[in-house]
Amino acid sequence: MPLASQAALLLGLLSCAAFAASPGDDAHGRGLKAPLPTGFAPTFKPENAGMWQSNYPTAGLFMIHANVLKDGKVIGWSTVSRETGFGTALCDPLNPKTWPGPGKRGQKPGCKQILGKNGISGGYNHFCSGQVTTAKSEVIMFGGHNQDIDWLRHFDYANGNEKQMKVHSQPLNSGRWYPGVVTLADGKILMVAGVAKSGCSNYYVDLKTCASANNxxxxxxxxxTRQQSIDRFDMREQLADAFPQSTYPHVLLLPDGGVAVVAKKSLVKYARQGDGSLTGTSFKRVSAWPDRPGPGLVYPQTGQAILLPMEYPYTKMEFIAAGGSRKDNATQFTPASDLAWKIDLANPAAQWESVGRMPQERVMGDSIILCDGTIGFFNGAGTGIAGWGMPVSFTYADGVSYNCQTHCSMADRDGVFEHRAPIIYDPKTGAFSERDSLAKAVRPRLYHSSAVLLPSCQVMVSGSDVTGDTTAEVYSPPHLFRGPRPVIVSGSDSIVQGQDLKVQYTSQEPVTKALLLRTSATTHSMPFDARALWLPFKPSSTSGQAVLEMPANPNLTPPGMYMIVLHTAKGAVSNAHIVSVFQRK
Incomplete structure (x- = not known):
């Protein structure tokens, strides 16, 4: 869709009714080895509640995995089913013609299933994989499920031409169920841990049965080149200690080219070594930060964690970790935590700093860097854990009932669903939006949900197989209502690391700032490769043009796709322009 038409489309989407939030009980952390925070974090009342548009069909698929592509569409997948196979959904929620509505009889709305019943899986179960998106709008999936746990799939989107789309599959050296992945400064992709047998990840597994699954x-x-290195074991100490909760570790590229790995509650720094070649690259443990206070952050008591936007000159890289379960070895009855902590990963001597208690507890949520530089926490539950439980029945806010018999939720089984409203955290002030001050989605999004940022600066949430949901909803955050929005008309399609980015725009108000955000790739509360940077803004001598100074350090912008968003002095944000950033040779 042309960039200039996105603003007009947004006006149509915002005409849909917002759903009011309802109150619930506060939750307080218990049982931490470190001292508990003494009180709640500061809060703010948003200028409005934002708005939801609901009931966008996802082609009969649970959108458990989701990536944003170069043209702004969203590609998603789940596990195998009798009806859809290893199906893949391609969604275009920015196109109003794809939304259900009056006068559209005979037209199947929502996402469409592409590439038949194999989709982008190559015929190998890609459920529970780790994933990234490249600068060429390729989707690469590492690991998988059951018998296909040791496969890699490399999907070429071919600019959206389905006849030219291709999937390359190849075996991995070892099985990886729930691996962590990150793109390095030279475009190579690092895959870390996971387990070598599906299901061998949590504190209640039979360690005798799963002992050989440790990877x-x-x-x-x-x-x-589509080649991979041998498996290396320089991270064994941390990962073996975290097993069987060594799955979906957060792997974060640091400004010096090393990586930080969060496994369970440990946080370790590794320096990159070698000649830069595939066979000559390794990572050596150089230091460790203190463990994150409180229970482990990972499956099945998953918290929300993401890098905060970096401020020029990029000397600080803060990582926030929030929520999860109140205690380790959580069950379906364990309340979620409302504790939040952050740490500066650019400082090897940094300590975890309490952000204070959030206005609402949350487990299994999704974190997204929003277009105004705040952090949105979406989806998730108030009690319970990830996984599949006993039969249960629910009735949703739109009156739809779901009688689950298998693969049912182990969270929020009372059906109250108090966590359909997002919470926003402002890194500049350290404040959270007040509880229930933002609009509620219609459907709960519990285990196996996803959330991605669209080029319209809206958020699309989807998935939740435990509630039988094959729809998506789109949220318009409060900052989209701050008066006239700038419109990016055009901009650089691709650049190399360190090269200035040029944009042409129209705006009724002076543009003063620009934010660069990595495009979304997410599953299981994991925002792979997520990062954002505030760029120095240099207005051009020609009205409506700007040159944005990209950082010279390639470790700050690993190759991939990024959204550029312009800001006015009044806080209005533009639509996003997607640019491909390639390796600087």
Whole structure:
């Protein structure tokens, strides 16, 4: 869709009714080894509640995995089913013609299933994989499920031409169910841990049965040559100690080219070594930060965690970790935590700093960097854990009932669903939006949900197989209502690291700032490769043009796709322009 038409589309989407939030009980952390925060974090009342548009069909699929592509569409997938196979959904929620509505009889609305019953899986179960999106709008999936746990799939989107789309599949050196992945400064992709047998990840597994499933290794993959390195074991100490909760570790590229790995509650720094080649690259443990206070952050008591936007000159890289379960070894009856902590990963001597208690507890939520530089916490539950439980029946806010018999929720089984409203955290002030001050989605999004940022600066949430949901909803945050929005008319389609980015725009108010955000790739509360940077803004001598100074350090902008968003002095944000950033040779 042309960029200039996105603003007009947004006006149509915002005409839909907002759903009011309702109150619930506060939750307080218990049982931490570190001292508890003494009180709640400061809060603010948003200028409005934002708005939801609901009931966008996802082609009969649970959108458990989701990536944003170069053209702004969203690609998603789940596990195998009798009806859809290893199906893949391609969604275009910014196109009003794809939304259900009056006068559209005979037209199947919502996402469409592409590439038949194999989709982008290559015929190998890609459920529970780790995923990234490249600068070429390719989707690469590492690991998988059951018998296909040791496969890699490399999908070429071919600019959306389905006849030219291709999937390359190849075996991995070892099985990786729930691996962590990150793109490095030279475009190679680092895959870390996961387990070598599906289901062997949590504190109640039979360790005798799962002992051989421990995979405390890492490997690198070059998307240009489609070759991978051998498995290396320099991270064994941390990963083996975290097992069987070594799955979906957060792997974060640092400004010096090393990586930080969060496994369970440990946080360790590794320096990159070698000649830069695939076979000559390794990572050496150089230091460790203190453990994150409180229970482990990972499956099945998953918290929300993400890098905060970096401020020029990029000397600080803060990582926020919030929510999760109140205590380790949580069950379906354990309340979620409302505690939040952050740490500066650019400082090897940094300590975890309490952000204070959030206005509402949350487990299994999704974190997203929003277009105004705030953090949105979406989806999730108030009690319970990830996983599949006993039969249960629900009735949703739109009156739809779901009688679950298998693969049912182990969270919020009372059906109250008090966590359909997002919470926004402002890194500049350290404040959260007040509880229930933002609009509620219609459907709960519990285990196996996803959330991505669209080029319209709206958020699309989807998934939740435990509530039988094959729809998506789109949220318009409060900052989209701050008066006339700038419109990016055009901009650089691709650049190399360190090269200035040029944009042409129209705006009724002076544009003063620009935010660069990595495009979304998410599953299981994991925002792979997520990062954002405030760029120095240099207005051009020609009205409506700007040159944005990209950082010279390639570790700050690893190759991939990024959204650029312009800001006015009044806080209005533009639509996003997606640019491909390639490796600087």
């Amino acid at each position: 405390p290794s890492y490997s690198t993959y070059d998307p240009n």
